[in-house]
Amino acid sequence: MDQKFEGTPQAEIKLDGRKLIRGDVSNDWGLRLQWQIKRDGKVIATPLARTDMEYVHDDKTPGKYEVVLQMWKYINYKKNKQGEFTESKFIDISNTVSYTI
Amino acid sequence: MAAGSRHYENKGILRMLNIGNERAPLCSGIDRRSFLQAGGATLGGLSLQQMDALEAAGAVDQKKSKIKNCITIFLVGSPGHVDTFDMKPEAPDDIRGKFKPIDTNVNGIQICEHFPLMARQMDKVAMIRSLHHKTGASHENGQRWMMTGHDFNAGNPQPYMGSIVSRVFGPQGNLPASIVLPDKIGNTGTSTPHGQKSAYLGSAHEPFFLGGDPANAGFKVANLAPPAGQTEFRINARKELLSQIDDLQRRTETRTTKNFDTAYDRAFSLLTSPETKTAFDLSTEDEKLRDRYGRNTLGQSCLMARRLIERGTRFVTVNHFDTVFNVTCWDMHANGGNLNNTYLDYENHLCPQFDWAFTALLEDLEQRGMLEDTVIAVLSEFGRTPKINNRGGRDHYPSAWTNFFAGGPIKGGQVIGSTDKIGAAPHDRPILPPEVVASVYTAMGIDLETTMMPGPGSRPIRFIEAEPIEELF
Numbered sequence: 001m002d003q004k005f006e007g008t009p010q011a012e013i014k015l016d017g018r019k020l021i022r023g024d025v026s027n028d029w030g031l032r033l034q035w036q037i038k039r040d041g042k043v044i045a046t047p048l049a050r051t052d053m054e055y056v057h058d059d060k061t062p063g064k065y066e067v068v069l070q071m072w073k074y075i076n077y078k079k080n081k082q083g084e085f086t087e088s089k090f091i092d093i094s095n096t097v098s099y100t101i
Numbered sequence: 102m103a104a105g106s107r108h109y110e111n112k113g114i115l116r117m118l119n120i121g122n123e124r125a126p127l128c129s130g131i132d133r134r135s136f137l138q139a140g141g142a143t144l145g146g147l148s149l150q151q152m153d154a155l156e157a158a159g160a161v162d163q164k165k166s167k168i169k170n171c172i173t174i175f176l177v178g179s180p181g182h183v184d185t186f187d188m189k190p191e192a193p194d195d196i197r198g199k200f201k202p203i204d205t206n207v208n209g210i211q212i213c214e215h216f217p218l219m220a221r222q223m224d225k226v227a228m229i230r231s232l233h234h235k236t237g238a239s240h241e242n243g244q245r246w247m248m249t250g251h252d253f254n255a256g257n258p259q260p261y262m263g264s265i266v267s268r269v270f271g272p273q274g275n276l277p278a279s280i281v282l283p284d285k286i287g288n289t290g291t292s293t294p295h296g297q298k299s300a301y302l303g304s305a306h307e308p309f310f311l312g313g314d315p316a317n318a319g320f321k322v323a324n325l326a327p328p329a330g331q332t333e334f335r336i337n338a339r340k341e342l343l344s345q346i347d348d349l350q351r352r353t354e355t356r357t358t359k360n361f362d363t364a365y366d367r368a369f370s371l372l373t374s375p376e377t378k379t380a381f382d383l384s385t386e387d388e389k390l391r392d393r394y395g396r397n398t399l400g401q402s403c404l405m406a407r408r409l410i411e412r413g414t415r416f417v418t419v420n421h422f423d424t425v426f427n428v429t430c431w432d433m434h435a436n437g438g439n440l441n442n443t444y445l446d447y448e449n450h451l452c453p454q455f456d457w458a459f460t461a462l463l464e465d466l467e468q469r470g471m472l473e474d475t476v477i478a479v480l481s482e483f484g485r486t487p488k489i490n491n492r493g494g495r496d497h498y499p500s501a502w503t504n505f506f507a508g509g510p511i512k513g514g515q516v517i518g519s520t521d522k523i524g525a526a527p528h529d530r531p532i533l534p535p536e537v538v539a540s541v542y543t544a545m546g547i548d549l550e551t552t553m554m555p556g557p558g559s560r561p562i563r564f565i566e567a568e569p570i571e572e573l574f
Contacts, residue, residue: 002428004316006396026388030395030457032449050453051217072449077429083443083493088429090449 002076005029008093009071015097020055020067025093031072034090039063046070046090062101069094168270168546169509170410170417171476173262174403174459177286177422178432179243179502181485181495183524184447185213186503187230195489196523199444207514215452218460224514225463225472227573228505231518231527234483234534238497240289240425240432241296243482243534247504248296248418250538250565255293258300260554262541263416265564267299267306268554269547273413275374277309280409280417282402285310287423297418301557308418315383315401380412381405393461400458407465410475415545421455433485435494443493463507476509476544480537487523500526504537509544510574517572535567543569 007027014021035055037045040063049069075087183189188202202211205223212220236242236252245252251259263279272278286295299306313320394400399421406417425432426439429450434440466472484502485495501520507513518530539549556562
């Protein structure tokens with residue numbers, strides 16, 4: 001039997017200065033949960049978000065920062081020759097917040 | 102199966118009741134003997150007289166030693182010990198792997214960075230880092246060792262831990278004494294036994310296999326749900342009819358029949374009792390708690406394990422995966438084919454999933470006051486090769502690995518044994534699988550000195566030839 005994942009995970013995030021705050025994840029699949037942090041449209045970090053409800057990204061390089069909460073979505077374990085998943089992937093599960101330095 | 106039954110099956114009339122791994126005709130042409138066997142398969146335990154006899158023999162002393170329950174989480178495929186619970190950060194690149202160790206809430210104990218929640222509960226966990234065995238490196242070898250404490254071939258099977266527990270303690274209430282979730286282990290490479298059968302203890306002590314995925318929105322217990330078109334009313338009507346037939350038989354049969362009747366009634370109770378249905382119904386759990394376990398097969402199976410223990414089941418095994426082929430699982434060969442798990446599967450899926458479910462189980466049991474009465478054993482078949490293979494994976498390695506305990510009488514916050522600098526062999530306190538299994542029994546309150554099993558030909562035999570790991574207690 002392959003694994004089942006029930007529902008679709010969802011969470012709300014908000015910003016307090018540069019501090020990111022997340023709520024509980026509903027329909028939590030229990031897989032990797034991460035903050036995806038972009039600066040000027042480019043992903044610069046994906047730190048784990050599982051253990052704490054708050055996170056401050058240390059990087060103070062000037063630019064526009066956009067942050068969203070993501071969770072791994074398992075479809076199957078298929079990978080290409082480079083070892084990258086071809087169908088399973090991270091999906092956004094929250095609203096996006098942004099700030100500028 | 103009787104020829105008459107096959108006749109009905111051919112016509113599509115026969116309905117089969119799946120209880121445990123026994124199949125018994127239920128509807129047209131019910132076979133009383135089969136039903137009694139099936140009832141016994143999941144529900145038969147010790148009679149009161151047998152329990153009294155065991156207590157008199159000192160095997161089960163409920164006054165001296167409170168009986169504990171047990172949940173085993175079996176990591177089918179087996180995590181690489183060097184990547185998870187026995188990290189070697191000082192080793193060369195091709196040994197230490199890509200993950201980093203993190204501190205835990207116990208000074209001096211580190212585990213992989215992808216178990217951050219478990220790291221916060223290490224004070225409850227006792228790790229055994231010097232496990233090893235010297236037989237074959239197949240999954241099934243490891244499964245037999247860790248599920249029974251023996252290696253054996255198909256001609257000389259040894260009983261699963263849950264079957265031993267069923268034989269010693271028997272069931273409480275309507276629920277089976279031993280249940281395997283979500284399903285039995287299937288194809289893991291060879292056709293040799295997996296060690297989750299009752300063997301010489303007979304069908305009365307077969308574990309009950311759930312046979313369904315509790316994370317599936319439409320989940321029903323396959324082995325309990327009446328077949329399509331069969332209602333409780335019809336089941337009860339047939340029970341009444343069989344009861345009348347039994348009355349006739351009872352006039353001529355010996356008192357042994359009474360024992361069969363008990364198993365027979367229990368089988369019906371399992372099908373129809375509200376208690377049983379409630380035990381398997383996760384929809385009554387708080388939604389946030391279901392989220393906390395993880396809305397996936399492992400998480401919801403762990404939650405169900407807690408519910409079953411709470412309601413009287415003695416021993417639950419959660420099989421994390423029933424195969425190693427073509428799925429994300431711990432068997433990290435990275436072979437580019439049907440065994441193509443890699444570090445990415447560990448990082449994104451396996452470690453977070455286990456971390457989330459295992460720590461939810463610890464927290465939930467503790468909050469309900471059940472942790473001190475419930476032993477948790479996280480077991481696997483073997484470790485994985487210290488040296489990373491040329492495809493970036495690790496292969497089977499029974500010469501060293503880590504498993505762990507929590508709950509019950511276990512002293513948490515410790516590491517027992519160690520491996521050498523590259524995790525290739527035990528460095529001190531080498532421990533074999535039978536010692537782990539003996540520790541499960543001891544933690545549950547079974548006296549290994551005085552308890553014997555009725556072996557082949559009813560010859561009393563010791564069921565485990567090892568001492569428990571004394572540091573655990």
